[in-house]
Amino acid sequence: MATAQGQRVILVTGSSSGIGRATADRLTRDGNSVYGGSRRTPDTQPEAGWTPIPLDVTSDSSVEAAIGRILEQHGRIDAVVHCAGISVAGAIEDVTVGEVERQFQTNYLGTIRVLQAALPSMREHRQGRLIVVGSIGGLIGLPFLGHYSASKFALDGMMQALRIEVAPYGIQATILHPGDIQTDISTNQLEGSRTGAESAYHGRFKATVETYDTAVTRARPPDVIADAVVRLLDSRRMPPRVIAGTANERTGVVLKSLLPARVFELIIRKTYGL
Ligand SMILES: NC(=O)c1ccc[n+]([C@@H]2O[C@H](COP(=O)([O-])OP(=O)(O)OC[C@H]3O[C@@H](n4cnc5c(N)ncnc54)[C@H](OP(=O)(O)O)[C@@H]3O)[C@@H](O)[C@H]2O)c1
Secondary structure (H helix, E strand, O other), X not given: XXXXXXXXXXXXXXXXXXXXXXXXXXHHHOOOEEEEEEOOOOOOOOOOOOEEEEOOOOOHHXXXXXXXXXXXXXXXXXXXXXXXXXXXXXXXXXXXXXXXXXXXXXXXXXXXXXXXXXHHHHHHHOOEEEEEEOOHHHOOOOOOEHHHHHHHHHHHHHHHHHHHHHHHHOEEEEEEEEOOEOOOOOOOOEEOOOOOOOOOOHHHHHHHHHHHHHHHHOOXXXXXXXXXXXXXXXXOOOOOEEEEOOHXXXXXXXXXXXXXXXXXXXXXXXXXXX
16 A cells, blocks of 8 residues: 555554554554554554454463564554553562463563564665653552552653664654543453452552542543654653653652652652552
8 A cells, every 4th residue: 555755654552442542543643554453453444544353461372463564564563552451460479470471461461472473564665753651650650559669660661772772773762651541441441350358458459549539530641652753753862761741640650750669659659648
């Protein structure tokens, strides 16, 4: 398929809802040729006009097929905006190793699969932009979302290294860390199988998760992240890391680096009543 001059070919993962959906819609409205990948794909063409493709980031063959299809149609991918992610909640002790594996299969290894599939063509064309959606929870360890946080911390570290590796090939990479955003993330959240009433952490776990859920319900819409993605794609040079949060959320990240760890920990405990 021919692509109009100036139009970018972009894969947005996690396009069936939330941040991915808003980003795919926005990039399509801006005139790009957008493919939206997720496990659930709409029966009809999305109103915004992007092309849905089945994608399960936990499957090598699914990721290869999705990227292969875009390369077959356009011969290149100019950008990947990787939004696919899940959260598994529970005290560190209450989430089984199998459930932690599921968290990492999607958030960390899923990202690696997508990046590894997109990079050879980008290197060949000596251009490309990779935007991975992390989380402020990947900069500050969130109680009862510790495994989710760990998966996002892992992404942050990996992206620091990737940027340097791919720069000689004209490829830019960054991680975008949102604060709370109003999406289905809480509804889609999985809970560790040992988090029930028998758990020593049960009461505090439930109260903390409720605080997170309320914050997401009252948070900014996913369009603010779509806007941040557009700014990154239009920028001459993408910075290593972007924190897309409210003033309070960004202050939290700064305070973590400025305050003694014990004082910062007290603030976190007070915030969540722990
Ligand atoms: N909302 C927030 O407050 C917030 C804050 C910081 C960071 N984030 C991050 O933003 C990203 C998007 O989350 P969201 O808030 O938009 O949540 P969401 O509404 O639950 O969307 C998650 C998306 O990921 C997709 N996904 C999950 N597992 C997948 C898999 N195995 N293969 C392919 N796609 C998969 C889902 O599609 P299918 O289920 O159809 O596959 C869905 O489209 C996540 O990485 C999340 O960690 C969110």
